[in-house]
Amino acid sequence: MMGANESIKDRGDNRLMLNIEGLIHGGDYNPEQWLERPEILIKDIELMKKAKVNVVTLGVFSWSMLEPTEGVYTFDWMEEIVGRLYDNGIKVFMATPSGARPKWMADRYEEVLRVDEQRVRQLFGGRHNHCYTSPVYREKAKAINHEIARRFSGHPGVVGWHISNELGGDCHCPLCQEAFRNWLKVRYKTIDELNRRWYTTFWSHTYQSFDQIESPSPIGESALHALTLDWQRFVTDQTIDFVKHEASVLRGYNNAIPVTTNFMYYFNGLDYFKFKDVVDFISWDSYPTWHKKDDHIIGLDNGMWHDMMRSIKNMPFILMESTPSYTNWQGVSKPKKPGMHQLASLQAIAHGSDAVMYFQWRQSRGASEKFHGAVVQHDGRDDTRYFKEVSEVGQNLADLPMLQGTHTEAKVAIIYDWENKWAIEASQGPRNKGFSYIEAIQKSYNALKKYGIDVDFIDMDCDMNKYEVVIAPMLYMFRNGIEDKIRQFVECGKTMIMGYWSGIVDENDQCFQGEVPYNLTDVFGVSRQEFVGMYDGEVNKVADGYCCEKFCEVLRGEGAKILYAYKEDYFADTPAVTVNHYGEKNGQAIYIGADFSQEFYNDFYRDVLEGTCIKPIITMSLPDYVHVSSRQSEDARYVFLQNYSNASVKLELGEGDDTIVFASGKDGIQPYGTIILKQRL
Ligand code: GLA
Ligand code: ZN
Numbered sequence: 001m002m003g004a005n006e007s008i009k010d011r012g013d014n015r016l017m018l019n020i021e022g023l024i025h026g027g028d029y030n031p032e033q034w035l036e037r038p039e040i041l042i043k044d045i046e047l048m049k050k051a052k053v054n055v056v057t058l059g060v061f062s063w064s065m066l067e068p069t070e071g072v073y074t075f076d077w078m079e080e081i082v083g084r085l086y087d088n089g090i091k092v093f094m095a096t097p098s099g100a101r102p103k104w105m106a107d108r109y110e111e112v113l114r115v116d117e118q119r120v121r122q123l124f125g126g127r128h129n130h131c132y133t134s135p136v137y138r139e140k141a142k143a144i145n146h147e148i149a150r151r152f153s154g155h156p157g158v159v160g161w162h163i164s165n166e167l168g169g170d171c172h173c174p175l176c177q178e179a180f181r182n183w184l185k186v187r188y189k190t191i192d193e194l195n196r197r198w199y200t201t202f203w204s205h206t207y208q209s210f211d212q213i214e215s216p217s218p219i220g221e222s223a224l225h226a227l228t229l230d231w232q233r234f235v236t237d238q239t240i241d242f243v244k245h246e247a248s249v250l251r252g253y254n255n256a257i258p259v260t261t262n263f264m265y266y267f268n269g270l271d272y273f274k275f276k277d278v279v280d281f282i283s284w285d286s287y288p289t290w291h292k293k294d295d296h297i298i299g300l301d302n303g304m305w306h307d308m309m310r311s312i313k314n315m316p317f318i319l320m321e322s323t324p325s326y327t328n329w330q331g332v333s334k335p336k337k338p339g340m341h342q343l344a345s346l347q348a349i350a351h352g353s354d355a356v357m358y359f360q361w362r363q364s365r366g367a368s369e370k371f372h373g374a375v376v377q378h379d380g381r382d383d384t385r386y387f388k389e390v391s392e393v394g395q396n397l398a399d400l401p402m403l404q405g406t407h408t409e410a411k412v413a414i415i416y417d418w419e420n421k422w423a424i425e426a427s428q429g430p431r432n433k434g435f436s437y438i439e440a441i442q443k444s445y446n447a448l449k450k451y452g453i454d455v456d457f458i459d460m461d462c463d464m465n466k467y468e469v470v471i472a473p474m475l476y477m478f479r480n481g482i483e484d485k486i487r488q489f490v491e492c493g494k495t496m497i498m499g500y501w502s503g504i505v506d507e508n509d510q511c512f513q514g515e516v517p518y519n520l521t522d523v524f525g526v527s528r529q530e531f532v533g534m535y536d537g538e539v540n541k542v543a544d545g546y547c548c549e550k551f552c553e554v555l556r557g558e559g560a561k562i563l564y565a566y567k568e569d570y571f572a573d574t575p576a577v578t579v580n581h582y583g584e585k586n587g588q589a590i591y592i593g594a595d596f597s598q599e600f601y602n603d604f605y606r607d608v609l610e611g612t613c614i615k616p617i618i619t620m621s622l623p624d625y626v627h628v629s630s631r632q633s634e635d636a637r638y639v640f641l642q643n644y645s646n647a648s649v650k651l652e653l654g655e656g657d658d659t660i661v662f663a664s665g666k667d668g669i670q671p672y673g674t675i676i677l678k679q680r681l
Pocket of ligand 2: 114115131132133134171172173174175176
């Protein structure tokens, strides 16, 4: 174990700072459900060892068992379990229990309960629904965290702190309103400045003082886009403040134990990039609806979110939760077919996770998740398909220790910016229906993966310079000087690709005056004349058979070369896709003015990338449903080939000294199979 005063931040390398050898296999362990059945707790250890579990997350929802009445702490059971796990070689991510509060607290202190946007105070129940501002809630969380840290921060079995659970949601109580007003005062200083930046003269919404400001509400203000945007920013900041509050207690006892909090799939409510300096490692919970449509498409979608998680800190992350089998909260919670569990688990590893973990270890007998899949089901057997597949993954991970801490070296990044997304979604414009930021991002991502490269995500606060190509689909909002960064990037001789609906508003969602994309019309050599919302079913065409639908822009050429021109409508023959060579180093600024089909992006990005130094990870040609990704150490690159179909695929190596370090089966890439190749660097 690292010394108590060895600072995590000082490690400075790419490895996860966890006191674990090799990759992690485990999951949420909720033994408080079984305290009256000691034989089950003993059996759990035996089964965990059989499944090659080396880390469990403990205590996520244990508050009422740890503090059954206010100030009375009962930790014996947990100390015994941590000790027993440790004696059997199983380490612990220790959770703080703030994701669900005890009843006594809600009864005694009403302020811990959330108030919804209709201004209705919620009753006790459910979880993940407390007020992040409430001083009482913070005080109570702090007190229990002291008890946890006091007991476990020196325990060699505790290797990570897991703060709360799936943070999210907002609270509109008077305490939160007050905190929001204070946040606004810091941001705008005077009410006149706020009025100016929020554009409140429209519809006579001018404020006379900060005290009048209320969070957005369906029964109140919902039309002031800048208010909505600032509220979303505030909610992220307030949630982060809460995480810091919790983390400071834990770090105060032992700064060498790294801290995380588990994120969610496509979660809109928090700007996850803002957590990058708050937590020591990123973790997230992945529950794709496998088999709902083509698994190759679902795989791309899930892979994209893995890449997002890796990119936030640009280092390995932890897959904190996944199901060994099925969930119980999706419209249809279909089990993973044989082989899918291995594929999905190794997908996380392929994209940069150092762990495969599950919700939950043993299936609940009662309450809301009794039919959610678990490693050990109600029958308690270890010869079920799920248990066997989990154990096999455990063995796979144990066989791949060399992957721990290896990193992904992407040369291409896509800008995905939460604030931009919020602004797009709040605004009404030329096309409100089906005008999806995520879809635009996915089209670019899918095309890059089809070309066969690794992809990073960055937001507008990140450094672009380490990339050769940066793609910005629908960068509606320009904030934090992104236009200057883009200009400099192209000046360095690099390739910038910008999509339609970009460079339109500032950070307060106010339209730029003058030519757009703002401050970049000379770089791209085009400016935008008109936005054209298109009705469902309407299409426009360009050469080579490519079509666009939903939305396009009428562009004015300002020196760029036209790559494609529209063929239809009153703007036929005007530019749709352009390239401009800009700066002394002849950088490329490419503009895509319409919502093209996936085929366009696939072909167009391939052509653009072929003209750069970016080559596919491997040269062999593989079907689309075999996804390629890589991780590397100083002297080796590990290439993952993953087959998302039920057909086996021939593997023709012939690339010099590539060696197979892992294969799901013999003879090529099996259905749902994975091959890992090692290339010497
Ligand atoms: C989330 C939660 C878990 C559990 C799972 C079920 O990820 O964090 O507590 O509810 O969903 O899929
Ligand atoms: Zn509140």
